[in-house]
Amino acid sequence: MELSKFALKWMALVFAFLLTACSSAPVGRSFVPETGATLGGGDWVAVAMQGIPEVQEPAPLWRWASADQVSGTGGCNVFTGRAVVKSGQIQVGPLAATGRLCLAVPPGGQEDLFFRALEKARSVRVDAGELVLQDATGEVLARFVQLGAVSP
DSSP states (O other): OOOOHHHHHHHHHHHHHHHHHTOOOOTTOOBOOSSGGGGOSSOEEEEEETTBSSOOSSOOEEEEEETTEEEEESSSSEEEEEEEEETTEEEEEEEEEOOOOOTTSOTTTHHHHHHHHHHHOOEEEEETTEEEEEOTTOOEEEEEEETTOOOO
8 A cells, every 4th residue: 555645744744743842952952941841851950059159969950751740859869749831930849859868968958959949940941951940030040951962
């Protein structure tokens, strides 16, 4: 059974759309995410956080498991929960986290500041490949880079 040229073109178009929809945020790209699905495809690792001069290892990271589910680590404790993104607005929580006593956590409350940034975040954007969380006043709370991101 032979497929018509129209059917082949239609299938190619659908396939290209699906590949684009499933791709991660490329390095260097700037945009306002419509949903959390746009931010999937790898771990987002903290490179800057309000209240800390320099993020230390182990750095906090998070990832989108689905359009509205996230998981990750604050550097010691692991967490999972909801993060709903809608046209650049974000609402994180509730989150469930382990309560381990972590002796190797960087000084200065880095993990606490990370969880506080997630809690206070009200907007999200990707600026030159960095995920940027801002509070309700527009103040930058944290910046993240995506591990395994693909260059355009």
